Amino acid sequence: MTAFYKGLTEQVLKAVQPGEQPEISDDSRIHVHAAVSRFAVLYERIRNAVDYKDEHLLRKSALKRILNRQILLESDPHVIANNLVKEMIGARYLPNDKLPESLLDEVAERIAKLQAVTKIHAGSERHYAWLRGLVSVEIEELLVDHLEEKSLVTFLYERLVGKILIQGEVMKEPEMRLQVYLACCRELLKSDDETLAYKLMRAYLPEWLRPEDWIASPRGMAERLVGVERRISLSLANPLAPRIRRAVKPWAVSLNFLRDALKDRPEQARELLSDTGSLDAVLARLADRRYKEARGKLRRGAVRATIYLFITKMLIALLLEVPLEMLWYQRVSYLSLMINILLPPALMFTVSLFIRIPGKENTDRIKEYANRLLEKDGIPFRDIRARKKRGVQSRILLSTIYAAMFVITFGGIGIILMRLDFTWLSAAIFYFFLCVVSFFAFRLRQNAREYIIVQGRDRTYGVLLDFLSYPILRAGQWLSRSLSHINFFLFFLDFMVEAPFKMVLSVLEEWFAFMKEKKEELQ
Helix, strand or coil, X not given: CCCCCHHHHHHHHHHHCCCCCCCCCHHHECCCCHHHHHHXXXXXXXXXXXXCCCHHHHHHHHHHHHHHHHHHHCCCHHHHHHHHHHXXXXXXXXXXXXXXXXXXXXXXXXXXXXXXXXXXXXXXXXXHHHHHHHHHHHXXXXXXXXXXXXXXXXXXXXXXXCCEEEECCCCCHHHHHHHHHHHHHHHHHCCCHHHHHHHHHHHHCHHHHCHHHCCCCCHHHHHHHHHHHHHHHHHHCCCCHHHHHHHHHHHHHHHHHHHHHHHHCHHHHHHHCCCHHHHHHHHHHHHHHHHHHHHHHHHHHXXXXXXXXXXXXXXXXXXXXXXXXXXXXXXXXXXXXXXXXXXXXXXXXXXXXXXCCCCHHHHHHHHHHHHHHCCCCCCCCEEEECCCCCCHHHHHHHHHHHHHHHHHHHHHHHHHHHHCCCCHXXXXXXXXXXXXXXXXXXXXXXHXXXXXXXXXXXXXXXXXXXXXXXXXXXXXXXXXXXXXXXXXXHHHHHHHHHHHHHHHHHHHHXXXXXXXXXXXXXX
């Protein structure tokens, strides 16, 4: 029987075993009527189908959307806070009858900070949209207990910091430590840029957390926030960040499995951490279960992405393609129309069908890394090579080859489309769907590979596939980012449907509360 280092096992146990929660009286808990909640949940399901987001980001995305709408409709931060929290509870992003009413004052304080700096107009509208995203993260952290996640990130960071070294480039120690911490958050918690930006703002601008010192005169804070945004953007865009993330990922995946193993059998947690054999057996069973869940998650994601693409992009394009082709060419190419209709679901189905489930080698590596995390000297050093510095001639040659990739890929597809009698309009729609859907499929595949830590071998056909597919994926990434704000269905739902619908639900909630008071008077 092999024992782990006691200090490390105690730290992990403390992170995964929550402490006692304070008692809250029934009268001071925030309540939303069940009937209102059912309607709100139904709407959120429809809304999430139209606006595709990764599952772990749905709550934060909903909070940000509701906050943006409430700020437009209301000016009193306490009213906004009350409506925001109750809408989140009604949509079941937050538990009903669990949160104390005292939280509403704290949420209102965060909203008041946002309103104070926004009135100064020190930055652009894009800057204030960025700031609203950060305040959404701040409010979510207030409403949802993230103590376990923070403890695990701290544990992982402390185990890895100083073990990842950069070869070929000098990075100052504070920046290196920061990049390792950000990589731990990304790989362990799947944190997005908004969440990481809020963490950085707390470090770069701690005064933000003390509004009593500046809210009476917020101009200085508003102006400093503009500079902080630029500093945060540079930190998040560090060119070595992807390589540091790859070094962190195996340890993050293994720690996630270790956490799940301990939480799956809390009564045996201390026993599991006393013997590698017992822990390895539980990790192996858990890995098999997680691999199957990953395939199911991929299929659900493929369905959601297909619905999203059909509703928000395909329908608009088809409504344009048929009438415009009749107008300009006096005919409709049904072959091109059918290809444009069937391409997105067929591609999504193909990706979900051929996803590879990790094998025994991957499971063995997870067990090895989980054990090393609990051993005092179990973390080896990892060297990361900086990007190779190339001369002028080398850069020109590689840029030429890079441009040739786009010409060969899109030119070859264009020749095939011409032979299939595509018009320029139907060809443009084909290109659009091919790029956007390919990028969605690539993202889904990457999400499904979240448990894979064994690097695959480079093969000849893989290199050829990368050469041909990269231009399509790159164009799809650009289109997705450029057109993410152009979603007529979201505009219609948010301004023509959601606002009045949520107002009706609010009136219903008040009516139910009023009737409850009247019934109490009869007793």
